[in-house]
Amino acid sequence: MxxxxxxxxxxxxxxxxxxxxxxxxxxxxxxxxxxxxxxxxxxxxxxxxxxxxxxxAIMRQTWRLTLDILPAQVILPGAPIAGLVALRVLDAGGAWQEVPLEDCRLVTGIDPVRLMPAPGAAWPRPVAQPGAVQIDYTLGAETxxxxxxxxxxxxxxxxxxxxxxxxxxxxxxxxxxxxxxxxxxxxxxxxxxx
Missing domain, CATH: 1.10.3230 (Hypothetical protein yqbg)
Known part of the structure; x- marks a missing residue:
């Protein structure tokens, strides 16, 4: 990969x-x-x-995955993934919209870990430009x-x-x-x- x-x-x-x-x-x-x-x-x-x-990630840290688009399923690089911190989408007005974490489903039972909308949730559509999606997530051991x-x-x-x-x-x-x-x-x- x-x-x-x-x-x-x-x-x-x-x-x-x-x-x-x-x-x-x-x-x-x-x-x-x-x-x-x-x-x-x-x-x-x-x-x-x-x-x-x-x-x-050996010890706890936060990584950011920056994308141009927001597909229905995002494969998160790295391991071991501990949790989702934020999902931000750049809108047509140039403002960052934070997607509520309850609208996100982190699928950790598979490898690699995937991020997708929670059942019944819909993510906003980002503006069509490079770097319009930011996903922050934690990885690594706490101690x-x-x-x-x-x-x-x-x-x-x-x-x-x-x-x-x-x-x-x-x-x-x-x-x-x-x-x-x-x-x-x-x-x-x-x-x-x-």
């Missing part, structure tokens, strides 16, 4: 792995490199998380305890690779991802976002 028009409205406030937990996995028992290790942790999360990663453990492991593996090969990371050379992390990422990839 290839997606376009996806952006992050609000980024996660928390990391899926605490610095202390990552240090324990790396067997680092000093604080001298905490800033560097946290940087590697954030870089590892960035390789996986969000539309710029593999199309998943690190509920984050996908496989993705957390991939984050730790990548951060560990950066830490163990930091000379090449600092020099700008390409560091190959650990095989285990690549396997996890490919198994969880939601498509190409662009």
């Amino acid at each position: 290839t997606w376009g028009g996806v952006s992050v409205v609000s980024k996660p406030e928390a990391l899926p792995l605490a610095l202390a937990d990552l240090k324990a996995r790396l067997r680092v028992d000093h604080d001298d490199e905490d800033l560097e290790i946290e940087g590697f942790l954030r870089a590892a999360v960035g390789m996986i998380d969000g539309p710029e990663g593999i199309g998943v 690190a305890d509920h984050a996908d453990p496989s993705l957390v492991t991939a984050v730790a593996l990548i951060a560990g690779q950066f830490y163990n090969h930091r000379e090449t990371v600092v020099a700008g050379q390409v560091v190959e991802l650990p095989l285990g992390a690549r396997h996890i990422m490919e198994g969880r990839r939601r498509g190409l976002v662009g």
Whole structure:
């Protein structure tokens, strides 16, 4: 699946792995490199998380899907989708109309998740111009305890690779991802976002 028009409205406030937990996995028992290790942790999360990663949300965040039209059924990119925040439609007068959430049905029992009008509801018709529809929705785990453990492991593996090969990371050379992390990422990839 290839997606376009996806952006992050609000980024996660928390990391899926605490610095202390990552240090324990790396067997680092000093604080001298905490800033560097946290940087590697954030870089590892960035390789996986969000539309710029593999199309998943590890921790709670809000994405926006921008469309030119509003079909009867919209496939929402990303996973795991937690809920709908807003559906806005640009009208002929140039004003954004917020569709009441009770007029929307988020179908979560299937993959990918779909958004459609609730039974008996009708959505307004957007003006015919690019970007006339905005759909905001939340994805990801609310707490690190509920984050996908496989993705957390991939984050730790990548951060560990950066830490163990930091000379090449600092020099700008390409560091190959650990095989285990690549396997996890490919198994969880939601498509190409662009």
